[in-house]
Amino acid sequence: MNTRDLAYFYQLIRQKSFSKVADYFHVTQPTITMALKRLEADYGTKLIQRDRVHNQLTVTATGQQLLTHAEAILNELTVARQEITRLTQxxxxxxxxxxxxxxxxxxxxxxxxxxxxxxxxxxxxxxxxxxxxxxxxxxxxxxxxxxxxxxxxxxxxxxxxxxxxxxxxxxxxxxxxxxxxxxxxxxxxxxxxxxxxxxxxxxxxxxxxxxxxxxxxxxxxxxxxxxxxxxxxxxxxxxxxxxxxxxxxxxxxxxxxxxxxxxxxxxxxxxxxxxxxxxxxxxxxxxxxxxxxx
Amino acid sequence: MNTRDLAYFYQLIRQKSFSKVADYFHVTQPTITMALKRLEADYGTKLIQRDRVHNQLTVTATGQQLLTHAEAILNELTVARQEITRLTQxxxxxxxxxxxxxxxxxxxxxxxxxxxxxxxxxxxxxxxxxxxxxxxxxxxxxxxxxxxxxxxxxxxxxxxxxxxxxxxxxxxxxxxxxxxxxxxxxxxxxxxxxxxxxxxxxxxxxxxxxxxxxxxxxxxxxxxxxxxxxxxxxxxxxxxxxxxxxxxxxxxxxxxxxxxxxxxxxxxxxxxxxxxxxxxxxxxxxxxxxxxxx
DNA sequence: CTCTATTATAAAATATATTTATGTAACGGT
DNA sequence: ACCGTTACATAAATATATTTTATAATAGAG
Missing domain, CATH: 3.40.190.290 (D-Maltodextrin-Binding Protein; domain 2)
Incomplete structure (x- = not known):
């Protein structure tokens, strides 16, 4: 699994908008749609409820669960990068x-x-x-x-x-x-x-x-x-x-x-x-x- | 970054052999070589010292550092999967x-x-x-x-x-x-x-x-x-x-x-x-x- | 009812990963 | 010293995955 998808997912939950997340990462909007689809297919569950009636995204229980792990993983990745940079320097x-x-x-x-x-x-x-x-x-x-x-x-x-x-x-x-x-x-x-x-x-x-x-x-x-x-x-x-x-x-x-x-x-x-x-x-x-x- | 590379890396350090890890994941040996190259390029550092004289792989300081985070990340991923499976069931x-x-x-x-x-x-x-x-x-x-x-x-x-x-x-x-x-x-x-x-x-x-x-x-x-x-x-x-x-x-x-x-x-x-x-x-x-x- | 904002979908383009085939280096046996 | 074997590296070809482009769908605002 690509950790980029987790980053997209994390920001999607924070920003509650596919297009804003796409802008944030300088990619096009379907990229975010696809990333979420990949995660949902991978875990076999709906992670985010797209409520177009109220124009709101709500996080499902499984989405909430994945979010906590996504946060942990993304943090590990940034820490790893910083540590290694400092080690080499x-x-x-x-x-x-x-x-x-x-x-x-x-x-x-x-x-x-x-x-x-x-x-x-x-x-x-x-x-x-x-x-x-x-x-x-x-x-x-x-x-x-x-x-x-x-x-x-x-x-x-x-x-x-x-x-x-x-x-x-x-x-x-x-x-x-x-x-x-x-x-x-x-x-x-x-x-x-x-x-x-x-x-x-x-x-x-x-x-x-x-x-x-x-x-x-x-x-x-x-x-x-x-x-x-x-x-x-x-x-x-x-x-x-x-x-x-x-x-x-x-x-x-x-x-x-x-x-x-x-x-x-x-x-x-x-x-x-x-x-x-x-x-x-x-x-x-x-x-x-x-x-x-x- | 693909977490598969981290899994390859983790097993490589455990098994200390490119070919054994390849067998372990049912892929060919160059796949492991390439995965390690990706990680090393990504972090801009040598992660594993290939010592072909003594036929041994030694982990560098930065490799050691990445390993601790790789372990944490891989664990997060398995926990996430299990939790979500149980949530849906x-x-x-x-x-x-x-x-x-x-x-x-x-x-x-x-x-x-x-x-x-x-x-x-x-x-x-x-x-x-x-x-x-x-x-x-x-x-x-x-x-x-x-x-x-x-x-x-x-x-x-x-x-x-x-x-x-x-x-x-x-x-x-x-x-x-x-x-x-x-x-x-x-x-x-x-x-x-x-x-x-x-x-x-x-x-x-x-x-x-x-x-x-x-x-x-x-x-x-x-x-x-x-x-x-x-x-x-x-x-x-x-x-x-x-x-x-x-x-x-x-x-x-x-x-x-x-x-x-x-x-x-x-x-x-x-x-x-x-x-x-x-x-x-x-x-x-x-x-x-x-x-x-x- | 039309315009706009937002997300979804499909096909094409691009990027990335893996395999196949082959090369290189070191070692052990004879 | 030569040959076969083991283990990893490299390059090109192939397979897979991701992103973009173009466009459709949906709903809300005016």
């Missing part, structure tokens, strides 16, 4: 959230350079959710991800290398600036500057607000640590970050949380179970585990 | 280990009959490992599986419905027959009749022998509860089963284990996350959860 794509990049990457980079591996590394940045997706669909080979619970996903292998508490940063002008410790519940009436939704910080933060029964006043969300830090320094609000985000600035103060059961920032090395690591990638992984490892 | 294949079948199936069957669903059910039997595999490769739609830990597998959704302790069965003639309770360590010198390796009982049993530091004397292994029970009744040895295996025979006695941390037999309803359930299968699942559910 001797490239490793490392996915890092900005906080991890700022804190851990300098050490990693030094070690990688010592092993002549730095030139084969390309990094991509983003929140944990985006990066996990990038890892899964083959855009990245190895990821360093933050999480609040031990990572365990289908198809992904995670290896924890660090754990950090979350802390509060306030401006030196802030009333709390002379405290060293604080309970999260005492922050009930503060303004918060936080990361955008994609980051694990929010999972941890939401956990704490839920546990302390308050709705936080989030005044701004950014996806860059420096932006957040600058806003905090300007006393626009306070923020909630890991202690590794500490930039040792003298216009800011870090407060330790005194809460009993605190969420932790767990940093892990993650890669696909199906991914066959090249010697170079194995070396990168070894450098990562040695540099970061416990 | 309105059939549901239920996988059950014999212990679960004997104990729970009568109730389930009665309920299924009441919902006119029994005629659409086909059951397959086997040990938990075999059945989990059958579920994963699409031979079964829904499984009732025993396990010692909460089931959690890639692609499979498990829903626990019962927990039972493991117990010891001895013949009425056996010296221990008048006891009601016993510590596992006191069984150090007994002869055991057990299930074959495929069953969860062995995982639990091994856990207990390891914890009590002894190598059990296993005199016979069978994969049928009745065979085991008859051997126990004949005092050939004692056995280790769940209490639900109790056949209320008067030539046998059940002993409860007094150990502190005992493994438990956890019975779960399991199905593929990718599987789209038909109304009929949903009904079967509903009957199962209602009949068995907690």
């Amino acid at each position: 001797q490239q490793t794509v490392l996915a890092l959230p900005p906080i991890i990049e700022t804190h851990y990457f300098p050490q990693i980079a030094a070690q990688l350079q010592a092993h002549q591996q730095l030139e084969n590394i390309r990094t991509i940045e983003g929140g944990s959710v985006t990066l996990r997706q990038a890892l899964r669909n083959g855009e990245a080979d190895i990821a360093l991800l933050g999480s609040t619970a031990q990572l365990s996903y289908q198809q992904l292998l995670a290896q924890e290398f660090d754990r950090q508490p979350f802390t509060i940063f306030v401006s030196r002008q802030h009333p709390l600036a002379n405290r060293h410790h604080i309970a999260f519940s005492d922050l009930r009436h503060e303004h918060f500057i936080l990361f955008t939704d994609d980051f694990v910080h929010n999972a941890a933060f939401n956990q704490l607000t839920r546990r302390n029964h308050f709705r936080p006043d989030v005044v701004y969300r950014a996806n860059d640590t420096h932006v957040i830090m600058n806003l905090v320094a300007a006393n626009v609000g306070i923020t909630f970050l890991t202690s590794i985000a500490d930039q040792h600035r003298n216009d800011m103060v870090r407060l330790t949380l005194t809460d009993d059961e605190q969420p932790e920032f767990i940093a892990s090395i993650v890669y696909r179970t199906t991914h066959v690591l090249t010697p170079a990638q194995q070396q990168v992984l070894a450098v990562l585990t040695q540099t970061l490892g416990r | 309105q059939q549901t294949v239920l996988a059950l280990p014999p212990i679960i079948e004997t104990h729970y199936f009568p109730q389930i069957a009665a309920q299924l009959q009441a919902h006119q669903q029994l005629e659409n059910i086909r059951t397959i039997e086997g040990g938990s490992v075999t059945l989990r595999q059958a579920l994963r490769n699409g031979e079964a739609d829904i499984a009732l599986l025993g396990s010692t830990a909460q089931l959690s597998y890639q692609q499979l959704l498990a829903q626990e419905f019962d927990r039972q302790p493991f117990t010891i069965f001895v013949s009425r003639q056996h010296p221990l027959a008048n006891r009601h309770h016993i510590a596992f360590s006191d069984l150090r010198h007994e002869h055991f009749i057990l299930f074959t390796d495929d069953f969860v009982h062995n995982a639990a049993f091994n856990q207990l022998t390891r914890r009590n530091h002894f190598r059990p004397d296993v005199v016979y292994r069978a994969n049928d509860t009745h065979v085991i029970m008859n051997l126990v009744a004949a005092n050939v040895g004692i056995t280790f089963l769940t209490s639900i295996a109790d056949q209320h025979r008067n030539d046998m006695v059940r002993l409860t284990l007094t150990d502190d941390e005992q493994p438990e037999f956890i019975a779960s309803i399991v199905y593929r996350t990718t599987h789209v359930l038909t109304p009929a299968q949903q009904q079967v699942l509903a009957v199962l959860t209602q009949t068995l559910g907690r």
Whole structure:
């Protein structure tokens, strides 16, 4: 069976129009009709109900079933292609959230350079959710991800290398600036500057607000640590970050949380179970585990 | 891309011979050569190293990488075909280990009959490992599986419905027959009749022998509860089963284990996350959860 | 009732895969 | 060293599959 037919089928269900799918793939319309006919004949079942009365395409039960497998297959194909391209180009794509990049990457980079591996590394940045997706669909080979619970996903292998508490940063002008410790519940009436939704910080933060029964006043969300830090320094609000985000600035103060059961920032090395690591990638992984490892 | 090429490629790596693979698929040998050439051209890399000096085929790094995806894709295809066939035939294949079948199936069957669903059910039997595999490769739609830990597998959704302790069965003639309770360590010198390796009982049993530091004397292994029970009744040895295996025979006695941390037999309803359930299968699942559910 | 948008069908054209026939390389036996 | 055998590669011919072109069918909008 030709996987092109599955691609046509997948798009047909997404776009619900034979002619649009034909345009999408730069083929003529009967091609799509024929592809669907082939699939239907092959599986001996109607996959799509052509309802010309209401000008709508509905997916039958068997069509629905085939769709889930078509998606899986098409994903495998794109991942395979990307992996092989990178293998032949001797490239490793490392996915890092900005906080991890700022804190851990300098050490990693030094070690990688010592092993002549730095030139084969390309990094991509983003929140944990985006990066996990990038890892899964083959855009990245190895990821360093933050999480609040031990990572365990289908198809992904995670290896924890660090754990950090979350802390509060306030401006030196802030009333709390002379405290060293604080309970999260005492922050009930503060303004918060936080990361955008994609980051694990929010999972941890939401956990704490839920546990302390308050709705936080989030005044701004950014996806860059420096932006957040600058806003905090300007006393626009306070923020909630890991202690590794500490930039040792003298216009800011870090407060330790005194809460009993605190969420932790767990940093892990993650890669696909199906991914066959090249010697170079194995070396990168070894450098990562040695540099970061416990 | 044609998935046939992936099938050729997969078999080529398994059989390490172009001509054997050609025979296997009832095609001529150049077909396999060409298929591999297509894949290599498509991915722009050598996938298999033809070493005619040592008459061996070795898989390159990129070949290895493609292989993992080829396997996944071929599996998706067979699962899709089986699922769709069963969907069109309105059939549901239920996988059950014999212990679960004997104990729970009568109730389930009665309920299924009441919902006119029994005629659409086909059951397959086997040990938990075999059945989990059958579920994963699409031979079964829904499984009732025993396990010692909460089931959690890639692609499979498990829903626990019962927990039972493991117990010891001895013949009425056996010296221990008048006891009601016993510590596992006191069984150090007994002869055991057990299930074959495929069953969860062995995982639990091994856990207990390891914890009590002894190598059990296993005199016979069978994969049928009745065979085991008859051997126990004949005092050939004692056995280790769940209490639900109790056949209320008067030539046998059940002993409860007094150990502190005992493994438990956890019975779960399991199905593929990718599987789209038909109304009929949903009904079967509903009957199962209602009949068995907690 | 006609025009337009959308899908289906049939035949022709094109692309792709397989077979047949043959070549090449390496090995083992004599 | 020569010959037969095994195993894979190559090229041309053939078979099969897919796509296009041209056109029909169907239904909705105006």
